[in-house]
Amino acid sequence: MARIRQLDPIVVTKIAAGEVIERPASVVKELLENSVDAGSTRIDIDLEQGGTELIRVVDDGGGIDSDDLPLAFISHATSKLTEADDLFRISTMGFRGEALASIGGVAQVTLQSRTPDRPSGAEIRCDGGELSPIRPWGGSSGTRIEVRHLFHNFPVRKKFLKSIATELGHVCETVTRLALANPGLHLVLRHNNKMVYEIPASASLPDRVALFFGGEVRDALYEVDSGEAPIRLTGFIADPKCDRGNPKLQYLFVNGRWFRDRSVGHALQEAYRGLLMTGRYAAGFLFLTVPPDQVDVNVHPTKAEVRFRENSLIYSLVRATIKTRLLKENLVPKLQVPA
């Protein structure tokens, strides 16, 4: 009979990392969320080989105090949550204190940071969960993170990585979601030293839509707003002529965070009922504002899914707001009147 043993901490970190870090895009997502939480106005992302060789994220946010630097890679260490109750009032993207620990467990990471109030910053490295001593760093205020050789010590994971083009595609999708959710944020993505996206801070949401999906989608947008209320829907939908054969132009955000939701997607489709052929999908960039205690963002390891307290209310609000807007454009299902 095998005896019960507690797992080695390094093994525990790898298991946890497996839940959060699946591929380069997961690293980019976690790093970008941290940069947004730090109040950055500009974020530069550099990749090599689809992010498998190098992911570098440089931000101009609030930085990390040198004394706190060793804590950044410790599991369940966070500056964003102090009590369990905070989980239900959370307004930042992070909160579990797990991302950097996970990334540090499965890659070679260099973290450099300086807070604006300090004359100089500091640097720490983490390789496979092993921390280096802290060294002074002379960079400008903000944070610079380099993640090299993802999964170098995790061959099973590495084997599951796809082609460079596919991994880059996933990163582009992550950057797109973040860029749509954060108008006002200057974002730069480069791959193997070539520019992929440069989104200036001044680009509005329609500008961002044009950048990612083309001017014809932007020119067919209708703004939606359900009006001032604790639960509110804002954003843009597109004319039915922008329909697609998949829901790829449906972007949902709750309280500034991208999420995946069958029910909200269905409500959007229902609003277009009669305007789209079967198998066609509407385009929508929808932003829900919901009081934090009415939405649980903690149900999914990568926070991709959420749970609403009043699911049916959200459903009706989305469907009704969009339907009303389409009616205003005189886009009503045409009755088939025989000639």
Ligand code: ADP
């Ligand atoms: P979480 O975001 O859930 O708190 P992370 O592991 O992602 O956990 O980050 C740990 C901590 O490191 C954060 O709480 C924050 O204090 C600090 N941190 C990480 N990245 C940055 C950054 N880009 N700018 C400032 N602080 C950061």
Ligand code: MG
């Ligand atoms: Mg985080």
